Amino acid sequence: MTSVLQAHELGKRYGKRWALRECTIDIPAGHVVGLVGPNGAGKTTLLKLAAGQLEPTSGGITVLGGRPAAGPAQLARVGFVAQDTPAYAGLTVAEHLRLGARLNPRWDAAMARERIARLGLAPNQRAGKLSGGQRAQLALTLGLAKRPELLILDEPVASLDPLARREFLQSLMEATVEHELSVVLSSHLISDLERICDYLVVLVESRVQIAGETDRLLATHHRLTGPRRAPDRLPAGQHVVCARHTDRQSTYVVRTDAPVHDPAWTVTRLSLEDLVLAYMDKPAAADRRALLEVQR
Amino acid sequence: MIWLTWRQLRGAALMTAVLLVILAAVLVPTGSQLAADYAGGLAACTRGDDCLGFYDQLFDDYEIPFLASILIVLILPAMIGLFWGAPLITRELEAGTHLLVWNQSITRTRWLAVKLGFTGLIAVAAAGVTGLAVTWWSGPLDQSAREGFALMAPLVFSARGIAPLGYAAFAFTLGVTVGMLVRRTLPAMALTLVAFLAIQLAMPLLVRPHLIPPVTSAFEIGRENVDGFGINRDGTFDIRLNSAIPGHAGAWVLSSELVDPSGRTVAASGADGRITGVPTTSGPCAPAAGSPDGCPAEVNRLGYRQKATYQPLERFWPLQWIETGIYAVLALGLTWFCFRWIRRRLT
Numbered sequence: 001m002t003s004v005l006q007a008h009e010l011g012k013r014y015g016k017r018w019a020l021r022e023c024t025i026d027i028p029a030g031h032v033v034g035l036v037g038p039n040g041a042g043k044t045t046l047l048k049l050a051a052g053q054l055e056p057t058s059g060g061i062t063v064l065g066g067r068p069a070a071g072p073a074q075l076a077r078v079g080f081v082a083q084d085t086p087a088y089a090g091l092t093v094a095e096h097l098r099l100g101a102r103l104n105p106r107w108d109a110a111m112a113r114e115r116i117a118r119l120g121l122a123p124n125q126r127a128g129k130l131s132g133g134q135r136a137q138l139a140l141t142l143g144l145a146k147r148p149e150l151l152i153l154d155e156p157v158a159s160l161d162p163l164a165r166r167e168f169l170q171s172l173m174e175a176t177v178e179h180e181l182s183v184v185l186s187s188h189l190i191s192d193l194e195r196i197c198d199y200l201v202v203l204v205e206s207r208v209q210i211a212g213e214t215d216r217l218l219a220t221h222h223r224l225t226g227p228r229r230a231p232d233r234l235p236a237g238q239h240v241v242c243a244r245h246t247d248r249q250s251t252y253v254v255r256t257d258a259p260v261h262d263p264a265w266t267v268t269r270l271s272l273e274d275l276v277l278a279y280m281d282k283p284a285a286a287d288r289r290a291l292l293e294v295q296r
Numbered sequence: 297m298i299w300l301t302w303r304q305l306r307g308a309a310l311m312t313a314v315l316l317v318i319l320a321a322v323l324v325p326t327g328s329q330l331a332a333d334y335a336g337g338l339a340a341c342t343r344g345d346d347c348l349g350f351y352d353q354l355f356d357d358y359e360i361p362f363l364a365s366i367l368i369v370l371i372l373p374a375m376i377g378l379f380w381g382a383p384l385i386t387r388e389l390e391a392g393t394h395l396l397v398w399n400q401s402i403t404r405t406r407w408l409a410v411k412l413g414f415t416g417l418i419a420v421a422a423a424g425v426t427g428l429a430v431t432w433w434s435g436p437l438d439q440s441a442r443e444g445f446a447l448m449a450p451l452v453f454s455a456r457g458i459a460p461l462g463y464a465a466f467a468f469t470l471g472v473t474v475g476m477l478v479r480r481t482l483p484a485m486a487l488t489l490v491a492f493l494a495i496q497l498a499m500p501l502l503v504r505p506h507l508i509p510p511v512t513s514a515f516e517i518g519r520e521n522v523d524g525f526g527i528n529r530d531g532t533f534d535i536r537l538n539s540a541i542p543g544h545a546g547a548w549v550l551s552s553e554l555v556d557p558s559g560r561t562v563a564a565s566g567a568d569g570r571i572t573g574v575p576t577t578s579g580p581c582a583p584a585a586g587s588p589d590g591c592p593a594e595v596n597r598l599g600y601r602q603k604a605t606y607q608p609l610e611r612f613w614p615l616q617w618i619e620t621g622i623y624a625v626l627a628l629g630l631t632w633f634c635f636r637w638i639r640r641r642l643t
Contacts, residue, residue: 072406087396088391
């Protein structure tokens with residue numbers, strides 16, 4: 001098994017609107033994958049497709065080599081923590097663990113109990129009375145104690161305060177190392193994911209912009225600053241991700257496998273955040289460039 | 297999964313159980329009393345007229361619990377559809393918990409099967425027990441109640457025997473189906489109620505009379521089916537029929553009318569019908585004859601008849617089985633739809 005998630009020309013349409021289109025991606029196993037993109041980019045759609053909550057409109061997707069939610073065995077291999085970490089408000093924490101134990105063949109009861117105790121959650125407390133952070137931890141516990149090979153989390157920290165965010169991601173990291181599982185989690189904030197992801201997928205306007213290991217992404221993207229220059233005068237191997245121009249100066253973010261030798265450019269490394277922002281900025285940058293051509 | 301379903305249903309099921317126990321606590325003592333009153337009164341009345349008076353008295357004594365019990369049995373399936381059926385799926389969709397439970401190692405088909413099967417069985421059992429208990433309780437009244445409240449009367453029929461089982465199963469699956477389509481609890485409940493009421497009205501009005509082709513037959517005019525005679529000032533003679541059928545007590549009369557010798561309708565029962573050819577100054581129908589007992593024979597001799605379409609009382613159980621079967625088939629159809637929908641369309 002080398003891929004946790006393979007999609008080919010995957011698309012999902014709601015009515016006339018495509019929530020995700022032409023998504024072709026191959027995520028290798030053993031990574032903590034961050035799925036980043038602005039709100040409404042299709043992150044939830046992609047994750048729900050992977051978890052088998054949605055049926056694709058076009059294309060195909062396989063998760064751990066199987067069709068998502070094809071049967072109990074496939075469901076047991078993939079954990080999914082949905083957005084806003086839903087829980088049964090009327091059921092207590094202990095009853096949630098019981099639910100997990102009854103519905104999952106590989107349930108790790110000892111681990112679940114130990115995690116709940118360590119988090120300081122009272123077993124007899126109703127889930128409806130838990131804080132957002134506690135509920136997220138409960139949902140994560142359910143996802144982990146199921147002992148999946150792949151854990152998918154959709155915006156798990158979106159509704160948490162900064163402290164709860166850090167605690168949640170910390171405990172996710174520990175569990176990932178301990179149980180050797182692959183993780184895919186989404187966020188619209190790269191700062192949430194920066195510390196724990198070693199693989200990144202950027203999704204903007206229902207299309208995958210780039211996917212790869214973070215180290216490699218950082219090594220192949222550069223910011224070039226120098227005298228004003230039109231994009232068509234850049235070398236063939238350099239793909240413009242985004243461009244900004246003033247009267248005299250041009251700033252490009254480019255992707256290239258080869259080193260940049262042109263002495264006219266000042267080359268700086270990008271942070272992960274800069275890189276993601278460059279991709280999110282791309283459509284807007286294209287518009288501005290068109291405007292620039294007209295003004296000249 | 298059964299544990300989870302039971303855990304979610306527990307509160308509602310316990311409440312229903314408490315209500316059923318209260319109902320039983322009322323029905324058992326009053327039912328025994330009613331049976332004793334009936335047996336005692338029947339032994340005391342010897343002649344037919346006395347017994348009719350006793351029947352009326354008994355019915356008056358128990359009228360309120362009789363009507364209340366019918367109401368309970370008629371309402372219960374609607375309540376099941378509203379409060380158990382409609383929220384079964386919508387509650388999960390609204391709270392997002394379907395995303396939690398569908399990602400345990402259990403397919404949605406199995407999840408739905410357990411939820412539908414387990415909750416549905418309890419619902420149908422509750423309705424069935426209530427229906428049969430009320431049928432037992434009202435046994436004496438059903439044998440003696442006046443027309444309009446007899447066993448075959450549309451509302452009474454719906455509250456007796458096994459029909460409530462079918463209604464409950466149908467109402468429950470209807471609620472679940474509407475919930476799946478509408479996806480929000482309150483609109484789903486309202487729609488379920490409207491749809492169920494419409495079907496419950498259409499059934500006795502449009503469908504039940506034709507489940508078995510009704511009997512249409514002509515009857516001689518006699519004591520049982522005549523309400524009264526009248527001689528008008530101009531000397532013409534009127535007769536008014538009621539809708540009782542001679543020899544078929546307790547039948548569900550769909551139509552009853554007075555027809556003349558050529559078969560033309562003269563008047564519906566309850567309205568005055570002009571009889572031509574009856575001498576009103578002499579003969580058995582004249583006021584001078586004293587007792588009018590001989591008058592119907594005179595009318596019969598002229599060829600006037602009561603023409604009635606009805607379902608006889610003996611068809612009570614066949615009709616119950618057929619109607620319950622229809623509702624069971626509808627419930628199965630909706631169940632099939634639910635499974636199809638949850639696999640193909642739901643989120």
